[in-house]
Amino acid sequence: xxxxxLICTRxxxxxxxxxxxxxxxxxxxxxxxxxxxxGADVSNVISNYLGNINLSYVQTDLYGQIRQKMLGIAAIExxxxxxxxxxxxxxxxxxxxxxxxxxxxxxxxxxSQSLLGIGFRTPSTAHLIRAxxxxxxxxxxxxxxxxxxxxVLMSGHPVPYVxxxxxxxxxxxxxxxxxxSSSLRFYGSDFLESRYSAFEDVIxxxxxxxxxxxxxxxNIEVKFQSDQTTNLSxxxxxxxxxxxxxxxxxxxPEFSKAKFLWSQVGRSLFFIGSSRKFPSTxxxxxxxxxSVYFEIIFQLAIKRDANWSLNRHCKFE
Numbered sequence: 001x002x003x004x005x006l007i008c009t010r011x012x013x014x015x016x017x018x019x020x021x022x023x024x025x026x027x028x029x030x031x032x033x034x035x036x037x038x039g040a041d042v043s044n045v046i047s048n049y050l051g052n053i054n055l056s057y058v059q060t061d062l063y064g065q066i067r068q069k070m071l072g073i074a075a076i077e078x079x080x081x082x083x084x085x086x087x088x089x090x091x092x093x094x095x096x097x098x099x100x101x102x103x104x105x106x107x108x109x110x111x112s113q114s115l116l117g118i119g120f121r122t123p124s125t126a127h128l129i130r131a132x133x134x135x136x137x138x139x140x141x142x143x144x145x146x147x148x149x150x151x152v153l154m155s156g157h158p159v160p161y162v163x164x165x166x167x168x169x170x171x172x173x174x175x176x177x178x179x180x181s182s183s184l185r186f187y188g189s190d191f192l193e194s195r196y197s198a199f200e201d202v203i204x205x206x207x208x209x210x211x212x213x214x215x216x217x218x219n220i221e222v223k224f225q226s227d228q229t230t231n232l233s234x235x236x237x238x239x240x241x242x243x244x245x246x247x248x249x250x251x252x253p254e255f256s257k258a259k260f261l262w263s264q265v266g267r268s269l270f271f272i273g274s275s276r277k278f279p280s281t282x283x284x285x286x287x288x289x290x291s292v293y294f295e296i297i298f299q300l301a302i303k304r305d306a307n308w309s310l311n312r313h314c315k316f317e
Contacts, residue, residue: 001078001081001082001101001104002031002032002080002081002082003030003031003080003081003082003083003084003097003100003101003178004030004031004032004033004034004076004077004080004083004084005023005030005032005033005034005078005083005084005086006034006036006072006073006076006083006085006086007019007034007035007036007072007086007087007088008037008040008065008068008069008072008085008087008088009034009035009036009037009042009087010011010036010037010038010040010065010068010086010087010088011039011040012089012107012250013040013042013044015088015089015225016035016037016042016045017045017048017138018101018225018301019086019088019090019091019225019269020033020046020049020053020091021049022091022092022271023049023092024049024052024053024091025094025095026093026095026097026312027094027095027097027098027208028097028098028101029052029053029054029080029097030053030097030163031054031057031080031237032054032055032056032076032077032262033053033054033055033079034055034056034057034058034072034075034076034081035041035055035056035057035072036061036068036069036071036072036075037057037058037059037060037062037068037104038060038061038062038064038068038295041059042158043057045128047117048289051102052219056075057098058071058072058075058179059072062212064083064197065116065175065197065200066188066197066200067088069085069187070187070188070255072186073184073188076181076184078170079180080178081104081181082100082104082178082180082212083178083179083181083184084096084100084177084178084179085175085176085177085178085179086176086222087175087176088183089225090122090176090223090224090225091222091224091225092222093214093220093221095221095224096120096220096222097133098123099217099219099220099312100118100178100220102120103118103217103220106271107215107269108167108214111213111220113212113213113245114135114180114211114212115180115212115215116179116180116182116183116209116212116213116214117178117179117180117183117205117208117209117213117214117215118173118177118178118179118214118215118216119161119162119170119173119174119176119177119210119214119216119217120176120177120178120209120216120217120218120220120221121162121176121216121218121219121220122162122218122221122223122224122229123162123220123223123224124162124163125175125229126136130254131170131271138266138269139270140265141157141266142262142263142265142266142267142269143155143259143262143263143266144156144157144266144267145159146159149161149163149168149170149216150168150169150170150171150172150216151170151171151207152171152172152202153250153257154255154256154259154261155255155259155260155262155263156169156245156248156249156255156263157172157237157245157263158172158202158206161216162174162216164216164218165217167216167217167219168215168218169213169214169215169218170176170209170214170216171206171209171214171226172201172202172206173201173205173206173216174205174213174216175201175202177205179200179208181210183208183211183212185223185303186204186207186208187204188204194214196236196237196240196241196314198240198244199235199245199247199248200310202236202248203244203247203248205253206248206252207271212266212317218267220272225317226234235284235285235288238267238271238288238292239288239292239313239314240310240313242264242267242292242296242316243292243296243306243309243313244306244309244314245260245264245286245308245309246260246261246296246299246300246306247306250299250305250306251306252305258301260300261297261300264292264293264296265293268289268292268293271285271289272285272286272289287316296309
């Protein structure tokens, strides 16, 4: 089985170097490693591994992980059967490729359904994983949490799966995942240039879950190089995530627009609460939340074109 690794990186040469070191120590080497980079030139980092890894390097001046992935996918050799998507700040276990092959072969014997995507165990970046019972209760009231890992709620909210102790079928996968090559031609078919690539993993993986199986492999762990948590108070992340979620809802009519709108109230409250320490940002957070909320109402009721909002607020100029 031929397996490639696709790494998207931007201005983080130290993290990229550490990841490439972990790849060079794998018990089984990948058939190809594609590095799609924007920002700082990382050719000097890559040159240290050319003798040990089959490396392809794509450099672009365009901003955004969506664009980087699309360029990286175009550089993957046609003979590759599976591709692992990675960020530049992770480390791989030495046995990952052998474990992945065994899982794919075992699954093919156990199920007639086509397996398209596999998620790995990673440390969770979701705040609710560490939240108290009161905060989790509030999240459930606003359709932002569930006890079913890997589900996508009727509000369009994806429930994290990485804390499940068992391998499970899931409806979506995050950006640290492996994909059958036949799925990659669908990636980015309706994406826009965006400063923050919020929800692109959910949009892509959920669409693939309609065509075949997605599973979470709890026994294959990929570690972050440092602790990570989503910054709830970041205004650009909040705004981009709101309109990308809107795009997801408008693209999938099986979801409830009313529940999505209610969940946006909850997301706004969490966003405002995260900025309450500073009066100026607190007031701005309230104004921004109201502005985004009413634009979403306008979209759901009249406009029904998420790209219009994404172009207004999130497109990189």
